[in-house]
Structures are given as structure tokens and as C-alpha cells.
Amino acid sequence: MQWQNGGLEFDTPRVMGVLNVTPDSFSDGGRFVDPAAAVDHAYAMAEAGAAIIDIGAESTHPGATPVSAAEELDRLLPVLEGLVTELGVPISVDTGKPEVIAAVTSAGASLINDVQALRMPGALEAVAGADCAVCLMHMQGEPRTMQAQPRYHDVVGEIRDFLAARAIACEDAGIAPDHILIDPGFGFGKTSAHNLLLLQHLSELLDLGYPVLVGLSRKSTIGEVSGVKMPEDRLAGSLAAASLAVWLGASVVRAHDVAATVQALAGIHATRRQV
Ligand code: HH2
Numbered sequence: 001m002q003w004q005n006g007g008l009e010f011d012t013p014r015v016m017g018v019l020n021v022t023p024d025s026f027s028d029g030g031r032f033v034d035p036a037a038a039v040d041h042a043y044a045m046a047e048a049g050a051a052i053i054d055i056g057a058e059s060t061h062p063g064a065t066p067v068s069a070a071e072e073l074d075r076l077l078p079v080l081e082g083l084v085t086e087l088g089v090p091i092s093v094d095t096g097k098p099e100v101i102a103a104v105t106s107a108g109a110s111l112i113n114d115v116q117a118l119r120m121p122g123a124l125e126a127v128a129g130a131d132c133a134v135c136l137m138h139m140q141g142e143p144r145t146m147q148a149q150p151r152y153h154d155v156v157g158e159i160r161d162f163l164a165a166r167a168i169a170c171e172d173a174g175i176a177p178d179h180i181l182i183d184p185g186f187g188f189g190k191t192s193a194h195n196l197l198l199l200q201h202l203s204e205l206l207d208l209g210y211p212v213l214v215g216l217s218r219k220s221t222i223g224e225v226s227g228v229k230m231p232e233d234r235l236a237g238s239l240a241a242a243s244l245a246v247w248l249g250a251s252v253v254r255a256h257d258v259a260a261t262v263q264a265l266a267g268i269h270a271t272r273r274q275v
């Protein structure tokens with residue numbers, strides 16, 4: 001698939017490397033606030049096999065501090081400008097604000113990764129007006145309160161219906177079908193039981209016809225089922241979850257530990273192709 005400044009092919013599972021230029025992200029907050037450190041980390045992840053780099057300037061973990069569009073752009077633009085023509089892999093920006101979408105797509109971002117699935121007024125139009133792709137993620141509630149009491153009658157069915165409706169809204173707004181990815185949003189307004197059920201039934205999202213992206217890396221469900229407290233110690237559990245997701249049909253895995261994830265997914269892909 002070709003978008004501005006690159007694209008992704010889905011013939012093998014792809015890794016999206018996480019680059020949080022925030023002071024407060026749940027597992028790597030503060031490490032890449034300095035633009036030079038962020039640019040270096042992006043190169044290291046591309047070298048390790050990331051097919052796309054996802055830059056986030058506003059943490060979405062429960063209780064994170066909201067950031068203004070101006071602050072988000074102050075964090076994003078120096079990093080984006082340092083990478084977009086040189087890095088050799090497309091850049092995604094994790095945002096949902098229309099003014100940020102407009103500015104980063106003008107600056108060359110290839111994909112908008114929106115945890116709100118373009119529900120903010122003006123966001124849909126901002127993506128439709130640019131030659132970029134979008135990842136539509138499901139979230140129940142909003143980051144500040146989403147983990148208070150998440151409830152579903154049918155978690156898989158409700159998320160599937162939500163993603164289908166958002167994808168149709170995108171297509172109706174003029175976004176090409178091959179510019180759309182979908183993501184069930186592990187950890188966003190979901191208990192561990194919801195997350196595990198979603199993973200078990202991931203293949204039920206495939207017949208919507210869009211590549212599925214998953215973000216399980218270091219998340220709290222992995223900590224809960226394994227008893228591992230610190231997010232940065234959850235690599236083994238993250239690799240198991242990523243491998244399972246790809247086996248069940250995910251096309252892109254959003255991950256902090258790129259080299260290890262690339263290695264795990266190569267094994268899954270080789271196993272699937274073996275005849
Ligand atoms: N998870 C996070 C952020 N963005 N985007 C998509 N599409 N899917 C996800 O599961 C997802 C996401 C949360 O992880 P992280 O960026 O590491 O943490 P924080 O939100 O605290 O910055």
C-alpha cells in the first residue's frame with residue numbers, strides 16, 4: 001500500500017516501532033523528550049527492522065495529563081522534520097486533534113494513528129484532505145476514566161461493529177479503503193478479561209477487510225497474567241502476545257522492543273508458510 005512518503009506491504013507481519021516523545025508514557029516516558037535522542041532511537045528501531053515508526057506526543061495511559069495541540073506540535077515537529085525525508089521508513093503520528101493531523105501530514109507523516117478513531121470534530125476531514133493512511137482504534141470512554149468500570153455485553157461484537165462503522169465513515173469522507181487499518185485497542189477501556197477474550201477472537205475482525213494492527217507491548221494485562229510488575233520487564237509476555245496475534249491474523253504489531261519482536265514474528269511467518 002502506498003501513502004505519502006512510503007507505505008506498508010502486508011505480505012509479512014510488520015512491526016511498528018513506538019517512539020514516545022512524552023515525559024509520562026507508561027513504559028518509556030521521559031527517555032526521548034530530547035529531539036536528538038528521539039531521532040537516534042527512530043534510526044535504531046528502523047535498523048532493527050521496524051517497517052514504520054509511530055511518534056506519540058501525548059500519553060494515553062489512564063490518568064495521563066492532556067496536552068494542547070500547540071504543545072503536541074512543539075514536541076512532534078522537530079522530530080518529524082529530522083526523520084521524514086531521511087529515515088527510509090514511513091512515519092506515523094499518534095494523534096487525534098485535527099490541527100495536529102493537518103500540520104504533521106503537511107510535514108510528511110504517512111499515517112495518522114488515532115486512538116479515538118477520528119471522532120474528534122474535524123479529524124476525519126483532516127485525514128481525508130491529506131494523502132495519508134489512518135489507523136482507527138477502539139477505545140471505550142476517554143483515557144482519564146476509561147479503566148474505571150469498562151462494560152460490554154459482547155466485547156468482540158461491539159468492537160467489531162464500532163470499527164466497521166468508523167471505517168465506513170472514513171470511506172464516506174473520501175479516504176481510500178487501502179488507506180485504512182483497524183485496531184481493537186487493547187487496554188483502552190477494557191479489563192484484562194476483555195483483552196484476553198479479544199485476543200482469543202482476533203480473527204473475527206479480519207472479514208471487515210482492513211489490515212489489523214495490535215498494540216499489546218508491555219501492557220498491564222501481560223503484567224497481570226504473568227505477575228511481572230515493571231512494564232520494561234514484560235518482553236517475553238509481549239512477544240508471546242504479539243506472536244499469537246499475528247498467528248490469528250494481525251498484520252502489524254506496535255512494539256517498544258523492535259529487534260526481538262521482528263525475530264519472533266519471523267518465526268511465526270516462517271511457520272505459517274511452511275508446506
Ligand atoms: N497503545 C498505546 C498508544 N497508542 N495506538 C494503537 N493503534 N494501538 C495501541 O494499542 C496503542 C496506541 C499505549 O502505549 P504507549 O504509547 O507505550 O503508552 P502511552 O500511551 O502511555 O504513551
